[in-house]
Amino acid sequence: MPPPLNRNFDRRPDPDALLAAAGSETRGRLRIFLGAAPGVGKTYAMLERARAVSADGADVVVGLVETHGRQETQALLEGLEILPRREAHYRGHVIEEFDIDAALERRPKLIVVDELAHTNAPDSRHPKRWQDIEELLEAGVDVWTALNIQHLESLADVVARITGVKVRETVPDRVLSSASDVILVDVTPDELIQRLHDGKVYFPQTARLAATNFFTPGNLTALRELALRRTAERVDDQVVDYLRQHAIEGPWPTAERLLVCVGADFSSEIVVRAAARLASGLNAEWTAVFVERPGEEEADAARVKRVDDALRLAERLGASTERLSAQDLAGELLRFARRENFTQIVLGRSRAGRFAGMLRPSLTQELVRRSRDIAVHVVMDEAVPPAPGKPAIASPVSLAGGIAAAAATVGVAVGLGFVLDHWLHLPNLSMIFLVAVILCAVRFGLSSAIAASFFSFLAFDFFFVEPLYNFSISQPQEFLALLMFLVVAVITGLLAGRAREHSLQMTQRIDAGRALFEFSRKVSAAAALEDVAWVATAQAQKALGAQCVVALAPQEGELRLAAAWPPLDALEVGEMSAARWAFEKAEASGWRTGTLPNVRFQFRPLTTPRGVVGVCGVHPKNPDEPLSPQDDRTLSSILDQTAIAVDRAQLIDKSIHAAALEENEKLRTTLLSSLSHDLRTPLASITGAVTSLRELGDKMSGPERQDLLASIEEEAGRLSRFVKNLLDMSRIEAGALEVRRDWVEVPDAIRAAAQRIRKVFADGKITISVAPDLPFIRADANLLEQVLFNLLDNAHKYGGGGPVSIHARQEGGDVVVTVTDEGPGVKPGDLERIFEKFYRGGRPDGRKAGTGLGLSICRGLVEAMGGTITAQSPAARRRGARMVLRFPAAQTKGKIG
Incomplete structure (x- = not known):
């Protein structure tokens, strides 16, 4: 079982x-x-x-x-x-x-x-x-x-x-x-x-x-x-x-979800509060939604404010909010309700007149008729006061202008009709008036087109239908023709007006899309944080006509003003507090929000997958009105792209920093490797020689003891040179190198360096050639000797033990000293790299030699004395390498005989 x-x-x-x-x-x-x-x-x-x-x-x-x-x-x-x-x-x-x-x-x-x-x-x-x-x-x-x-x-x-x-x-x-x-x-x-x-x-x-x-x-x-x-x-x-x-079984409340429809009329707040009480009684989630037809976003500032206030009230009462756009309001609401699993719809009663309801069913009627599986609640709003001020259809100025334009256009059509009737004797001139209706629709909108339709109807009857010059009609067919003309004119005007509105909407959206595309292109090309901030502020100011600021948080986390357009020196104390709040809490603050609403800017966080990277503040051109839905969407798009660009710029900075750390780690590893080898080798030789002398000193012959003592002296000198190189490099990088500028005879420094190198490499062959009348240079004699010694030491190591030549001459106003070996030379791509720290070229026997600090120290010392050092390869007969030193000549002390 x-x-x-x-x-x-x-x-x-x-x-x-x-x-x-x-x-x-x-x-x-x-x-x-x-x-x-x-x-x-x-x-x-x-x-x-x-x-x-x-x-x-x-x-x-x-x-x-x-x-x-x-x-x-x-x-x-x-x-x-x-x-x-x-x-x-x-x-x-x-x-x-x-x-x-x-x-x-x-x-x-x-x-x-x-x-x-x-x-x-x-x-x-x-x-x-x-x-x-x-x-x-x-x-x-x-x-x-x-x-x-x-x-x-x-x-x-x-x-x-x-x-x-x-x-x-x-x-x-x-x-x-x-x-x-x-x-x-x-x-x-x-x-x-x-x-x-x-x-x-x-x-x-x-x-x-x-x-x-x-x-x-x-x-x-x-x-x-x-x-x-x-x-x-x-x-x-x-x-x-x-x-x-505690997973206790029991009868759970049904999962009711309410959708409340918010409009631009004064009953919306009553509907929202009624929905809140209904949702509370049903223990249900609820959402407030506003559906607008395309093109109505900027129709009327008062209308936009009423919608915004109703949605904010819904948010305060615990609802989530949505904005939709569609021509078929009822259909879009029902699609949204079914997609989001809403079980009930709450809306106010339509206040449209009876005639308007016959021409177009109200939203309430459409929802009740088309909703089969969703309950519809209609809230009564008898106590709602009539809307004061201007109507939402059109302002008095625009309506009067459209009617005046319609009258003028029909007047022109009447004059044109008289001219054509006199010369051509046309049987029907109604097409001229249809053209006038279409022109009014395209140029001045729907209200002007409807007015032109009625003016055309009256003018055509008065001037061109028997009996002339009065509004009576003698023949029934003439009345029918006029009536059909009116219907055709109204329908044509409606279609042309709607086409004009759609054209304007598409133009606006194309302009907005083009502006966002240009912004995305500019912000993508900006690599530095400051560049991103300036591009964002300029775009927001251009799109919204508002003052815009961007504050970013560097690594230490303190906000700083990165850009402002129009320019702004600094934020006030209250504005900075609102900016910090938006940054720390990841929510809007300032103007028309619940936190510091008296601040003139509204700050919004720049949010990325890695957290909030900064804030953007907007001071609108009209602080008494909220941002329109179109401006709000535009600002949100700008902020989203700005946040991505700021995140990308910060990642670039971090990658550069990581690359620098990686390079430093490589240098550190190289230095430790060099230290372990170059310190251990001479120390091992010294330790071995001292041990031999201590244990076998009496049994060894004199020459053998002298060889061991010479080995100790040689390895100790090698160790001393290595430590001195490290100290010189640290002094050069720290800027603590002290250079004594004095009159220096270059031949003396050359002979001193050659004498030192012969003690180290007794078998090395060195050729010295100095031009007569060589002028003095202003330098440090000890440092110049050290540079020449390092170059000779480097030439012996990498020249295969062959002869090394030193030449000194005057070229124009410079004294040029060259050190040349006859070794395998340097690759053309490494002529500059050999002066980098810890770079070590290969010896002729294939082993790495030295610490890679000699030539780097030489460049630092030469530049500290006001000269230059470069490398050339091949030097002579397609072999060898030549180090070229140039120092400005000093003429005041005379020349060397």
């Missing part, structure tokens, strides 16, 4: 739940004391528990608590550590705010911060206190706070309808959802009203006003129900998380 199935296999913990629990371990815990209204005792309950926790030895700090003059609450603060508040100046007044920097520096285990929905002073890092608390939680600090139910963003409009009071300070629902604990502090409406009358909620004058407006039994009962429901939903979420983490 097969083994029984392991039923525990399918009862594994939910991976997403485990990941969420693991991610919260490093994050601080948030506890919210939730109440239905002010005065229920949230702050009192919070401080009472904080005192109990502090008494147990926990590190508890009071960051900010508002007692509102309540003595009982004030008494609970005694004995608790209280952080000093930060003073802020606002409209000529000094107000006290929560000091988040002091809290982060103190970093207690638990901090109490009252009034979660509070709005901070304009100069604060975050506009809202809940954002300060988010930063504390990210730093691993536990936070206790208090909140009234009316301050939840999704319930703001519901509370306004219940109480008649508009709530201005709100908190996103996700803050409450992310809380580790929600404690409901509740009292009955009667008890709360009694506390209000007793002066335990507000001061007497404020209490009387509140009792007649907000604190009524009906309002408090409704708010209490909202608080109870939202707390129950939070508890249900915690139970579900526990069951998933």
Whole structure:
């Protein structure tokens, strides 16, 4: 029989739940004391528990608590550590705010911060206190706070309808959802009203006003129900998380997903809040989407602002947002919903007129008709005020201009019709007016084409249809012809106008694509970080008409301003703080964001697969309006390519650095190898000779002892030369070489070097030739002798022990000294390399000789004395190598006889 199935296999913990629990371990815990209204005792309950926790030895700090003059609450603060508040100046007044920097520096285990929905002073890092608390939680600090139910963003409009009071300070629902604990502090409406009358909620004058407006039994009962429901939903979420983490079987909620449609009308915010409440009740994920027809991106700034505000509201309420583009709005919405597995669609009721609905079905009607497997919720919006200001179809100026152009074009068509009718007597002149309609559509757009259609209809009837010069029609067929002309003219105008709009859209997109292509080409050619930054700022300024800055972080991680266009010397303190926030948190900050919104720049991170490499700041030309969707997409494309280019430039720098390190490692290996050989060989010879003299000295003959002593002297001299070369090279590279400029006779330095080399190589043959009347040179006699000695030593090693010649002569204003050997010579490709450190050419016997420092030291010494040294090969009879030294001649001391 097969083994029984392991039923525990399918009862594994939910991976997403485990990941969420693991991610919260490093994050601080948030506890919210939730109440239905002010005065229920949230702050009192919070401080009472904080005192109990502090008494147990926990590190508890009071960051900010508002007692509102309540003595009982004030008494609970005694004995608790209280952080000093930060003073802020606002409209000529000094107000006290929560000091988040002091809290982060103190970093207690638990901090109490009252009034979660509070709005901070304009100069604060975050506009809202809940954002300060988010930063504390990210730093691993536990936070206790208090909140009234009316301050939840999704319930703001519901509370306004219940109480008649508009709530201005709100908190996103996700803050409450992310809380580790929600404690409901509740009292009955009667008890709360009694506390209000007793002066335990507000001061007497404020209490009387509140009792007649907000604190009524009906309002408090409704708010209490909202608080109870939202707390129950939070508890249900915690139970579900526990069951998933522990693989406990149970009935899971269905996986509902909501898609809310956002438009440009004033009902969008109502629809978004209704969708948030529905999603919260269903415990469902939801997404806000805006679908636009191509070409509508730049139609109206007010329209763009309303859409942007609605999407931002949805984000604050916990939704994700999307933007789509299509001619068929309903079809694109349904395709997106099916592809992303949305089960319900929420949208507002269309406010189009009856006639417009007959010509084109509304989006609501189309979705209801075409949606077979997705539920559609239509939100009523009777309370929406009419949109003030200009209509979204076209501005008055453009509409008036199009109508005027249509009238003028039809007037020209009438004149042309009279001329043709006089000379050609054509039976039908309607085609002239169709041309006028098409011209208006192509040149001035759809509204002008429709106006031209009606003007043409009237003009053709008035001037060319019997009876002439009035709007009556004598024959039925003439009426039918005119009616058909009007239909054809309208359809032609619509098609031509739409073709014009599409042409303009394609032109704009081609220009945008061409600009991005040029930018990608320029940024690909930029190798240095500064070049990439300048190209990016110039492109962003050209595309958006906005001031753009780029700040990059070098290896030490501190942001620095790399480029700005138009030029900018430095960022202000607040702007730099916003830039650092965007860099460290990898999220947008500054203008129209949730962090430092009063800063004029909006900073966005430059993100690569290896992390954030810098930030880009944009100061728009019109700070009162948000970036249009087209500008936002263009900026995102520029930032993506800039981030890739910056990453590439940094990789190039790292590869160059790595190559330099590799080269240094090779030099180090060569030096160690040379040291091990050139130090060990003479030391071994010296040690062997000394050992022989000590053990066999009395038994050895005199000549044998002299040979050993000569060997010791020779190897010691070799070792001394090697150490001196190392010291000379280190002095040259460190710039510590001291050169004494004096009058030097070149023949004396040559003879001294030849005498030294004969002691080392007794069998070597050296030929010296010095031209008469050789002038003095300004040099260091000791260093010049050392250079000549090294050259002679090198010639003996690599010349096969053959004769070496030294010549000195004058060429023009220079004294030239050459050292020539008759060895195998140097390869043409190595004539410059032989002066590099540690480069060693082969000896005639095939072995490597020396350390490769001799010629490098020679070049350093010669250049320090103001001369030059070069190599030539072959030197004579197609063999050998010649080292050529050139020094400027000094004429003031005379010449050598």
